[in-house]
Amino acid sequence: MTGVPASAAGGPSGAQGAAAGRADAHGAAGALGSSGALGAARLGSGDRGASGPAPRPAGSGAPEQDGGRAPLGEKITAAAVNQASVWNVANLLTMLRLLLVPGFVALMLADGGYDPAWRSFAWAAFAVAMITDLFDGHLARTYDLVTDFGKIADPIADKAIMGAALICLSSLGDLPWWVTGVILGRELGITLLRFLVIRYGVIPASRGGKLKTLTQGVAVGMYVLALTGWLATLRFWVMGAAVVLTVVTGLDYVRQAIVLRRRGIAERRAALEETRG
Template identity: 60%
Template sequence: MVAEPVAAPDPGPRQPALPEPTHVPVLNIANLLTVSRLVLVPVFLLALFTDGGTDPFWRLVAFVVFAVASVTDHVDGRLARKHGLITDFGKIADPIADKALTGSALVGLSLLGDLPWWVTLVIAVREVGVTLLRFWVIRHGVIPASRGGKAKTLAQVVAIGFFLLPLPAWVGPVNWAIMAVALVLTVVTGVDYVVRAVRLRARGKRALAP
């Protein structure tokens, strides 16, 4: 008698294959906007220093370039989050582009005598320090932007914009009121960032400990 072949047990319904992680190309619209912000920095400086920085028309041009570049900062981040275009390049290039734009505006205004150097130094020390902290803790994680940080950025952009515009002298107190708010937020959020960076690094070290 020939034995009947034994059927293999039914493995049951197949589990759907997990989707492979999608590779995000570095060359995407969000990163292109970030790079465009860097490209606009020398254009902004050229307009700012044309005719010694005293021509109202060129000051207005400098303001427009600065405003457009600042808007791209909001747009590129929003596009990256909405469409999944976040890349390591963007994480590094975006804050560098921000600092380059803000720093060039502050230094330019100080060179023209429109803004005291101590204001530029306070903001520059904070921004450079935060950028260095990002690299210091990058292997342990990313510190998310806080509401205070976003308010700081907005206050800085608005304050710099007022100083760029060829406005009458009586607007001066308004300029300084906005800049004062920006300076307070700059210092407070800088201290907060240091605290969060130290805590993140400490947690990362504990997680890596045997």
């Protein structure tokens, strides 16, 4: 029929077309949404892309890794675990030697300082201190027990027990004061010298220095005991050998310090000239 409007004639097909268009649009949006949701789900499930590892789930206790490197907190924890504890056997021996110093002085000066029995007890305390001095450093180096406390306390304990024995002997008149002055002056001077040249390097302990320490310990121990006769004469010669070793090794340390300082200065000048050139 010719009188029917075009909109009416095409009504059903137009409505169907519009409905189909809306369905297609809805399906595309749904597909896009589902693909986005799928992508988000894949990222959330820990899928590793080219950009790197997936984010770590919140609340998980696993440490986050960055290129196989542990976080700073883990490094600090590991360093704290690897560092030797202050309360180890080497440091305990050092602390025992420090505690023996006042006990040794009390035993040495008991009953006027000339009683053979009290001097024997003082010798026993001195001997224990010397023996612990031989073992604490060896244990610290062998079993990796070196600590900052040990580095500071060990030389203090060594000089404290030796200085206390020498001063007590000189104050009692058993040992000339000049011997005490030479030995203690050398020990304090070399310690100060080590600190002065530490910027250029460390002066290692020599065999002569170890022999000096052993000879000093034997000589002082013989003087602590109330010896008479040929043993009293023998201790005089042992102390003489200790004084000679004290002076000779002290001069050798001074020579090493001078060489070390000159070498360090020369190396610094060479490095400075190389940077300028």
